[in-house]
Each structure stands twice: as C-alpha cells, then as structure tokens.
Amino acid sequence: MGTTPSVGADSAAPARAGRREWTALGVLMLPLLLVSMDVSVLYFATPAISADLHPSGTQQLWIYDIYGFVLAGLLMTMGSLGDRIGRRKLLLTGAAAFGGASLLAAYADSAGTLIAARAVLGIGGATLMPSTMALVRTMFTDPGQRAKAIGLWSGVMTGGIALGSVMSGLLVEHFWWGSVFLVNLPAMTLLLLLGPVLLPESRDPNPGRFDWLSVPLSMAAVLPVIYGLKEIPSEGWHPLYVVSIAVGLLFAALFVRRQRTGASPLIPPALLKGHGFTPALVLNLIAALAMMGSAIFTTQYLQSVLGKSPLAAALWSLLPSVFIGFAGPVTAQLVQRGVNRGYVVAGGFAAMTAGFSMLAFLGTDSLWLALVGAGVLACGMVAITSQLVDLAMRSAPVERAGTASSLLETGTEFGGALGMAVLGSIGTAVYRHEMPASAPAGARESLGDALATAAHLPAGAGASLLTTARQAFTDGFQGAAIAGAVVVALAAAGAAVTLRRIEVRDEK
Known part of the structure; x- marks a missing residue:
C-alpha cells in the first residue's frame, strides 16, 4: 500500500x-x-x-x-x-x-x-x-x-x-x-x-495566531452579497437587494484590507500570488456562474413548460449526470498525455458553449434537446473544475491546502449566485417583454405567476395564457442561453491565453 x-x-x-x-x-x-x-x-x-x-x-x-x-x-x-x-x-x-x-x-x-x-x-x-x-x-x-x-x-x-x-x-x-x-x-x-x-x-506547522476579527468580517462580506444576488432573479433589482450587495462589498473591502495588513491573516495575500492560483479562482467562478445560471431555467423548463411533475423532472435531470463521472478522469488523462492544461480548460468552456448553443434552440416541447444541452454543460463544468482545482491546489503551499480549497468553494458560491442574478435577470426581462400587455398583470411577472393566474381563469382563456407564458419563458431561456454562450466562449479564449504557459510544480 x-x-x-x-x-x-x-x-x-x-x-x-x-x-x-x-x-x-x-x-x-x-x-x-x-x-x-x-x-x-x-x-x-x-x-x-x-x-x-x-x-x-x-x-x-x-x-x-x-x-x-x-x-x-x-x-x-x-x-x-x-x-x-x-x-x-x-x-x-x-x-x-x-x-x-x-x-x-x-x-x-x-x-x-x-x-x-x-x-x-x-x-x-x-x-x-x-x-x-x-x-x-x-x-x-x-x-x-x-x-x-x-x-x-x-x-x-x-x-x-x-x-x-x-x-x-x-x-x-x-x-x-x-x-x-x-x-x-x-x-x-x-x-x-x-x-x-x-x-x-x-x-x-507554523500557523501563527488565528485572526478572530476576520471571521465576522468574512461573513459580513459574503452573506449580504449572496443574499442580494439570489433574490434579484425572482424579486427584481429592488433597492433592498442592491443595498445588501453594496454593504457586502464594503465589508469585503475591509476584509481585504485586514488580510493585507494583519500579522496573521485568515487568507494570506501570498496565496493569491501563487502562479496559476488567481486565474484558476476567476475561471472557476465563471464556470459556476454559467452552470447555476442555466440550472434555474432547466428546472423550471422541465416542470412548468413541459408539465413534468417535480419528481419526474428530478428523475429526468439525473440522466445528464450519468456522464458527469467520466468527464473529470478523462480530462486528467488528456493532461497526463501531454495536452496543454490551458487548452483542456478551454475545451471545457467550449463544451459549455456548445451546451448553451443547444439550449438557445429550445422550443416549448424539446425534452431531449434540453437534457442533452444540460448534459454537455455539466460535462464541460466538471472538466473545467477538475483541472482548475488541481491547478489551484498545486500552486498553493501544502500547509495552506485548506485555505486554498475554501477560497475555491467560496468563489463557486459567489459564481453560482451571480449566475442566477445575471442570467436570471436576462431571462426575466425577455419574458416580461414577450408577454402581451393584454395579459393579466400578475402573469406578466413570471411563469409561476402565470400558472397560478391561469388556474383561476375559464378553461379557454387559461389555456391560451399558458401557451403564451410558456413560449415567453422559452424565449427568455433562449436569451439567457445566448448570453451564457457568450460568457463561456470568452472564458474559453481567456483560459487558452492565461493558462497555456503556466507550468506549476507542487508547492512544498
């Protein structure tokens, strides 16, 4: 052994x-x-x-x-x-x-x-x-x-x-x-x-004193931002959520200052200067943005557009996961065989671009296209994450492995919340634009509101409203998918440029 x-x-x-x-x-x-x-x-x-x-x-x-x-x-x-x-x-x-x-x-x-x-x-x-x-x-x-x-x-x-x-x-x-x-x-x-x-x-072996003041500062930086970003897709750009994000960013600035000036910081600034660590952190955040931004639409599409029950939708959504387990080991093999890591990560983003491109062609009855697109997105995500995590952990000193891992995970949380806010807001804006002015006011807010409104209308009027709302939601999904494709395509180019010359030996 x-x-x-x-x-x-x-x-x-x-x-x-x-x-x-x-x-x-x-x-x-x-x-x-x-x-x-x-x-x-x-x-x-x-x-x-x-x-x-x-x-x-x-x-x-x-x-x-x-x-x-x-x-x-x-x-x-x-x-x-x-x-x-x-x-x-x-x-x-x-x-x-x-x-x-x-x-x-x-x-x-x-x-x-x-x-x-x-x-x-x-x-x-x-x-x-x-x-x-x-x-x-x-x-x-x-x-x-x-x-x-x-x-x-x-x-x-x-x-x-x-x-x-x-x-x-x-x-x-x-x-x-x-x-x-x-x-x-x-x-x-x-x-x-x-x-x-x-x-x-x-x-x-030489950790220094634990900086207790950084603990509440880090929470005050993270929680308000994530709260605001997660509420914006459903509630809109309400002043409360904008203020919440602003407050979080203020505490983030104080947290960063504390880390730069403190004698024993929670997050050593030298960690971010590790060769390859910061690019890995940023690209991982972008990948999470794309993945979570698409997931909020896919779930609603399966249930509210295709009419699947919640359990049936969840079971269908498992199908793309069958291939996820192979993506990480396969990309690891490519790197081991000499393929440049930057190009492998760029390939993962290219796969996500292809997945978003498929979703941009969804209709109101496109189950398999939705599943294939989601599966390609997920495989690209795992390929990217596995390589970026490996790169970040190799560039971080082994005594700071826990800190490095926590930064990556926090970036993933931020990226997911940002994806829900940005792509969710794009989809909502398209939905509201496509809904006719003659539709009931509540139904013009979201597909969920349209479903609730239709249930109280006469059969013919309710069916007509549902058809219109489902098409509007699908149009919004397409708009968000196009935006997502642009983001990950740019990330693919960025990964190829920033990572292709990075050769990292394990930090001791």
Whole structure:
C-alpha cells in the first residue's frame, strides 16, 4: 500500500498512493456527496414540512436558505481553521456535528428547531468541504493520481446536487419528511469510524495566531452579497437587494484590507500570488456562474413548460449526470498525455458553449434537446473544475491546502449566485417583454405567476395564457442561453491565453 508523506516533505519522486489512500478517498466522497445533496434535499420535503410544522412564510424561507448561507459564510473560516488545528480533526468534528444536526432535523417538532438544525448542518458542511479537498491534496502526492482523484471529487460534487432532489422525492413518497436527513447518519458514522484509521493528519506547522476579527468580517462580506444576488432573479433589482450587495462589498473591502495588513491573516495575500492560483479562482467562478445560471431555467423548463411533475423532472435531470463521472478522469488523462492544461480548460468552456448553443434552440416541447444541452454543460463544468482545482491546489503551499480549497468553494458560491442574478435577470426581462400587455398583470411577472393566474381563469382563456407564458419563458431561456454562450466562449479564449504557459510544480 502507498504511504502519505508528511506535510512539506521534499521528494524528487512523490510516493504513489496505494489501496489505503484510494479507500480513504472513497470514504471522503460520502460526506462530500451528502453535503452537496443537502443543498437540494428539501426540494420535495418542503410541502410535508409545512403541513407538519406550520412555519410562517419567513420561517419557511429560512428553513430552505439557512443551510446555504451558513455554509458559504463560514467556508473561508473553516478552511483556515483546518490548516491550523488539523484537517482530519476538523473533518471528524464536522462529521459529528453534521450527524447530530441531521438527527435533530429529522425529529424537529417546530420550525425554529428545524432552522437551528439546518444552521448547524451548514456549519458542519463548511468544515467538510474544504477539509476533504485539503486531505486529497496531502494524500495524493503523485500529480497524475491527484488529478484523477480531484476529477472524481468534482464529479461527485456536481452530481450530488442533482441526486439530492431525487432522493428527497423518493424518500418523502415512501416515508416521512425527516427521512431525508436520516440518510446522512450511516455515512457520517462510517467516516467517524474509518477516518482515524485511513486519513492522515496534516496541518500548517507554523500557523501563527488565528485572526478572530476576520471571521465576522468574512461573513459580513459574503452573506449580504449572496443574499442580494439570489433574490434579484425572482424579486427584481429592488433597492433592498442592491443595498445588501453594496454593504457586502464594503465589508469585503475591509476584509481585504485586514488580510493585507494583519500579522496573521485568515487568507494570506501570498496565496493569491501563487502562479496559476488567481486565474484558476476567476475561471472557476465563471464556470459556476454559467452552470447555476442555466440550472434555474432547466428546472423550471422541465416542470412548468413541459408539465413534468417535480419528481419526474428530478428523475429526468439525473440522466445528464450519468456522464458527469467520466468527464473529470478523462480530462486528467488528456493532461497526463501531454495536452496543454490551458487548452483542456478551454475545451471545457467550449463544451459549455456548445451546451448553451443547444439550449438557445429550445422550443416549448424539446425534452431531449434540453437534457442533452444540460448534459454537455455539466460535462464541460466538471472538466473545467477538475483541472482548475488541481491547478489551484498545486500552486498553493501544502500547509495552506485548506485555505486554498475554501477560497475555491467560496468563489463557486459567489459564481453560482451571480449566475442566477445575471442570467436570471436576462431571462426575466425577455419574458416580461414577450408577454402581451393584454395579459393579466400578475402573469406578466413570471411563469409561476402565470400558472397560478391561469388556474383561476375559464378553461379557454387559461389555456391560451399558458401557451403564451410558456413560449415567453422559452424565449427568455433562449436569451439567457445566448448570453451564457457568450460568457463561456470568452472564458474559453481567456483560459487558452492565461493558462497555456503556466507550468506549476507542487508547492512544498
């Protein structure tokens, strides 16, 4: 079996991982899968939760959103903390918290309890995500093996979001809503049992003092921006959301200043100067922007335009995920065989361009075109992510692996929120432009409002309104797809130019 060298070990020929490391990777994939699934696991459980716990409208929003907000807000903190106290220690602590919160959420008897449990789940998720990637960085010192491992990591991360909604639907259909949280327990128990045996401990040998002031500053920078960006697609450019983004950007400026001037910063400025790290961070954000910006339309298209039930739509959306698992390892093989990484990443963006181009030709009855386009987009995303994560982790010092991983994950969260805001706003603008002035006022706001309005109209008028609204939504989807294609096509050119001359050796 292979051995894992100590952090910072200098070796001309890195030890190859053996059965122990690959088994450990399989154990790490379980919490990663569950953390990504928990983003969408309430998709079908929300109605049952509402019937049982009777949350207010505000409470219902918090039940759904608190997990993602806490997760995004604490990623940078937890990544830096793991570098200081040990990534395995933080991972196992997070697994215990995630398991305990899952149990509390499953048997919550009030909306407040469920909100609190989901918040703790977010805290646990924020420890698990950067810790898994940092441990991959330390376990797989051979560049080729690490590239394959990161490719698998990227595929599991992307596929878990789609799988979460399907599992939610199946469990709620056969059991009670709390079962969607209980599925976390076996995986977390397995991690707690096998983690101490299989996973190596690693940390920064000279971490310095922990900058506690940077923690609230980082959360104040991240949360208002993500909140504003996520609300804009559905609510429009309301002053509240614009102010929220502005406040977040103000705190972001204060956070950056703190990192540049502090004696022991949470995010060392030198990390961003690593050869290849910043381009990887920016391009990864753009890829997330494109992926999440398309996903909000695809889900609505399957349900509200094609008329699929929520569970049927979720099952159909799994079909493109079948090919996701191959994208990361295949691109890793291309790089290992000498294909320039910049061209491989550019090829991933070109695939996303092709996916958006397919979606730009959607009609109101184009199921297979939608699925193929979404599948090509997802494969391009995984190909890009696997290479950019590998590049970023190689260019970051191994003692800062957790911090580097957390920055990438935070960028992904920002990119996803930005994609929903930008592409969502384009689609909404086209929808409202295409809806006739004679349509009911509510129906001109969104397709969901049109469906609700049509249900209260006479049969003929309701059917006519639905036909018009579905066509308008499809036109909006096409407009957003064209915009997305332009963005990723430019990113393809940028990747080819900025990455093709970057040759990174593993930082020690």
